[in-house]
Amino acid sequence: MTKTLHDALTSRLVPVAVIDDAVHAAPLVDALKRGGLASIEITLRTSAALEAISIAASEADFCVGAGTVLTVEQVDAAVEAGAGFIVAPGFDSKVVRHCLDKGVEVIPGVCTPSEVQAAMGLGLKLIKFFPAEAMGGPKLLKALGSVYREVRFMPTGGISSANLNDYLKLGNVAACGGSWMVKKDLMAAGDWETITRLTREAVACAEGSGA
Numbered sequence: 001m002t003k004t005l006h007d008a009l010t011s012r013l014v015p016v017a018v019i020d021d022a023v024h025a026a027p028l029v030d031a032l033k034r035g036g037l038a039s040i041e042i043t044l045r046t047s048a049a050l051e052a053i054s055i056a057a058s059e060a061d062f063c064v065g066a067g068t069v070l071t072v073e074q075v076d077a078a079v080e081a082g083a084g085f086i087v088a089p090g091f092d093s094k095v096v097r098h099c100l101d102k103g104v105e106v107i108p109g110v111c112t113p114s115e116v117q118a119a120m121g122l123g124l125k126l127i128k129f130f131p132a133e134a135m136g137g138p139k140l141l142k143a144l145g146s147v148y149r150e151v152r153f154m155p156t157g158g159i160s161s162a163n164l165n166d167y168l169k170l171g172n173v174a175a176c177g178g179s180w181m182v183k184k185d186l187m188a189a190g191d192w193e194t195i196t197r198l199t200r201e202a203v204a205c206a207e208g209s210g211a
């Protein structure tokens with residue numbers, strides 16, 4: 001059975017992968033599953049991305065989303081390929097409305113109060129906070145949390161095993177996104193064991209975070 005984004009977020013981790021070769025998609029999903037995760041965001045930054053989404057979407061008990069989605073045309077292509085959710089680095093009301101009209105879960109990126117309110121105005125309750133570390137990290141999320149109590153964030157950008165817990169311990173963080181578990185050089189080297197190990201470590205951190 002395909003997992004939903006809601007299922008995937010119970011782990012509070014969304015690995016973000018830039019896949020250069022679609023042949024990496026199946027072993028990558030397998031490595032993540034062995035590490036204890038059931039989701040991935042595949043960014044539309046490579047020519048292999050849509051094929052990789054389609055391969056990952058055919059895996060059982062797994063949820064694949066498309067990231068770096070900048071246009072309504074990319075939303076359509078990603079959904080056609082099998083993406084179950086859409087992630088964007090910024091907030092574009094055209095893209096968000098298009099996803100809502102299609103009934104597709106969308107997580108646009110924000111980094112200011114005005115953008116949070118623009119997303120709230122379209123009824124969103126889960127928003128990406130990007131680029132998290134560069135924009136103020138946990139300190140800014142705490143400040144936003146004291147004002148916007150109904151919104152939960154998916155911080156992404158600069159998160160690693162070194163600072164993961166600083167984010168996960170915040171009550172307004174639904175999940176952390178990032179590429180640290182699924183680095184391109186590990187995929188290129190076929191080092192699926194390291195991807196599984198990094199995933200297991202992140203899962204253990206999330207389970208112990210107690211937020």
Ligand code: 3PG
Pocket residue numbers: 016043067068130156157158159177178179180
């Ligand atoms: C994204 O696509 O959301 C970010 O590029 C991921 O950021 P990271 O590589 O710093 O984890």
